[in-house]
Amino acid sequence: MINRIFMNEMSWTSYQKRIEGGALILLPTGATEQHGPHLPMGTDAMLATAVAADVAKKLDAIVAPVLSFGYKSQPKMGGGNHFCGTTSLDADTLAHVLRDVIKEFARHGARKLVLINGHYENMMFTIEGVDLAMRELAYRGIQDFQVMRLEYWDFTKRETLEKIFPGGFPGFDLEHAAVMETSLMLHHHPHLVDMSALPDDGPASFPPYDIYPTRTGWVPCSGVLSPAQGCSAEKGKLLADDYATGVTGAIRKEFPNVKERS
Template sequence: MAQDTEIEWMRLTFAELNARAAADALVIVPVASLEQHGPHLATGVDIICASGVAQRVARRMVAAGRPAVVMPCVWTGLAEHHVPFGGTVTLDYDTFAAVLKGVVRSAARAGFKRVMLLNGHGGNAEAVAVAGGECQTEFGLKVAAGTYWHLAGDAFAPILERQSNVLHACEAETSMVMALLPEAVRTDRLVDAHGPHSTRPEGQPAAMIRRRSFKEITPSGVIGDARAATAAKGQALLDAAAERIADELGNARLWG
């Protein structure tokens, strides 16, 4: 890939990154988790998907003349609700926030003025938003935060058969992993890859947050039904997310 179109921070030299900073490039930081994803998916699903979406967003922005660079993924976050299954790594909030602040502070010290914390794990959503606000106040740069499937909004629904957006180890996540890293899918276990379609007990409104152990909610570790997943759906989901989020981040009024 030509150096002038490279979007990954770790593939660029310091001089090339200095040039990106001088051009007011947006730094996109994918944020994820390392946790159980049912019987059929490797534990790195959120890392794979958050990184894949972030890179596609950045490439669209660069193609449209809006400079962007993608940090390596912050690979662990808040996943206490998955721990009982095993195979899960989690942090406390203070540590998680400190890691995010260290990354954003480093971007600021490297001369960048704008950062997007692009989250790919539901359990991180509120924490990433809070940490992003603290970074903006403490470091004097512009910081936005959001979870990629929330930012994609209604763009996923026409692609999916059994759900309208991302759940967990579901049709959507499984499809995206099939497109991004197919060896991370255990296709022989797809028959067991289904569970309830919500983490909320009857009567709990969508606006009310209370984390519960997934072990209590879904014996399989899945929320949704991955049996309908395909790589073609995954590619369509990634393209839809990239298009929607690149447009949102390209809105100059967001950064005014």
């Protein structure tokens, strides 16, 4: 039997066998959000999926369909919801979609799930979705369901950051559609990056407060928060290797019963 990685490429019978055998579920969460003129709007969803797929090449794990809509883009980390194409969910919608699918994984027998978030703004609402699901599962007597939740960029090694940003790291929040995401896309999906459209505005500088309605003028017109110049597929591979080994290592540590991929 071919040991497939993606849930939506599996038949229900092979999915059932894998779950009964103790396979782990990897659930990527992303967004549909502008990423400057040079990257696709599905960048966060694609990168979270790529991290999950790399992990599933090492462990007995199934990559669930990515959640491609995320919480509303914020000016200071994603450019803001005012950009055409940035298509977002309300907080409770996102939390409830996650609650529902997590309960479904558990209902079919999965007992371990790793939620891999690729869109900063989703963070607290993925926590809410996990919490709501765990509470309901406990009411139903399912006490042995466990979830690991993470933002993949937290697995970036200090040495990698020093190699990629010899002049100093601007910070993960300003890295929207900049060197890290563009390099990762050059590594995982090079045909989707338009290097001829790389903007040269930014870096953005924001005051230490928010104003509503959003001051769209605070955000560089391109939607990029820091310049992406200096990006490369080689840098993307360094980052991707950190995420594959870091996330896999964390899973082996916390869920020692998960098998290696056969």
